[in-house]
Amino acid sequence: MLNASDQSFPFPILIGDIGGTNARFALLVDAGSEPLQLPPIKTGDFATIEEAMRKSILDKTAVAPRSAILAVAGPIKGDEIPLTNAGWVIRPKDMLAGLGLEDVLVINDFEAQALAIAAPADEDLVQIGGGSVRPQASRVVLGPGTGLGVAGLVYAQHTWIPVPGEGGHVDIGPRTERDFRIWPFLDPIEGRMAGEQILCGRGIMNLYRAVCAADGLEPELKDQAEVTTSALSGADPAAVETVSLFATYLGRVAGDMALIFMARGGVFLAGGISQKILPALMKPEFRAAFEDKAPHSALMRTIPTFAVIHPMAALSGLAAFARAPRAFGVATEGRRWRS
The missing domain is CATH 3.30.420.40 (ATPase, nucleotide binding domain)
Known part of the structure; x- marks a missing residue:
């Protein structure tokens, strides 16, 4: 520093x-x-x-x-x-x-995304389910996009400290009977199923093709945009199930991250995919999967979850840091160059 x-x-x-x-x-x-x-x-x-x-x-x-x-x-x-x-x-x-x-x-x-959730404006958030924010408690941001980004934000010594990592690459596994029917048709990465293999743009297609294969159907939709649009309109049953399962699996991983960081300050979903499928995330599946963490389900019900709807959230986080870098514990060693 x-x-x-x-x-x-x-x-x-x-x-x-x-x-x-x-x-x-x-x-x-x-x-x-x-x-x-x-x-x-x-x-x-x-x-x-x-x-x-x-x-x-x-x-x-x-x-x-x-x-x-x-x-x-x-x-x-x-x-x-x-x-x-x-x-x-x-x-x-x-x-x-x-x-x-x-x-x-x-x-x-995702450090920048974490900086953005230190003090987000109310109009930049949509709450999903119950729970309430504990001020100055740890927070987590997840963002399914090109990949699956994850970062924590912890408060210590009067400073917000972003904690970057590669949380999007944690293992994710089947739990329900339907999961076990779909899982053999998912494309793994080097023999394992990482969260990012499902919870990102290409992951939506991975999941859609697996849903179709599990039911003996020929996939008709060609890209992520077609799948999400068809799901939200109800036009394609396989797409509807794909986005519902996407919300469920995102809820599971978000709940895991909440437990890792004890994120009583909230879990925040960033990125364009979360914004686009917000109607699906507002349905019961996401929040139910988030809370289904026995023996800690009662704790999970107290932790709020939000979708970040600011169109440029990472830039707002960077701007907050640029204006007042001393308010944030951003490590600069090995990451700052000067002429």
Whole structure:
């Protein structure tokens, strides 16, 4: 960690949420301003992040950022940071040399999501089921998207501390008779079923094909969007069951994470998939699976669950950190580069 006097970043600050499919950016001119949202970028449209930032941001704005705080989908080790589900490799030294930046910090994408749930606005949340938030108690955020992101947020020494990890890769197994019929048709990863094999965009298709195969049906829907749209409209019974099971399995994993972190401050579902299938998550299956954690079901009923409906939640978390970095216990060692 840096010394207290060394934690701030020079403004203007470019903040970015770099996912496997999309990269979203905003400019923070000073500590008192609202982030200036910039158009999203498809990571596949550019060979490198430097090219994307130059052509889509720096060449189109008169504001020259001096710092960059980036949240990326992947582990951060060394001077080259490959994205887990995209072709970019983040090289902060190249960004300093080629983009005129003075200061670059790279954190995990779900650290940014965790920062966003420290003090979310009421209008950015939809509560699913019962329970109530205990202030300054631990929290968890999960986000099914290109993969399944998970992070904790703990409060200690008057500071919110994000805890990144790879919780989306925990094992998930069958429990019900229906699960045992479907499970043989799911595509595993190296012989095991990880949460991310089901609870993400491609996981929806994995689950849909398995539901069809278990019933001897030919899958007719071609992608995740078709499955979720058909499920919400009730047009396709296999899609309806797929999204219902998705909600159930997400509830199970969310409950596991709540127990791991003792998340009496709440469990928060982030990302576009959670927002799109919110009507399904509001049905009994998600919350029932979340609470079904004997011998701790009574405890689980007291823990609230929320869908985060802020369209740019990670950027709001990064902006909160950029304005007041001393309020958050974000580790910078090995993840901050300066010119």
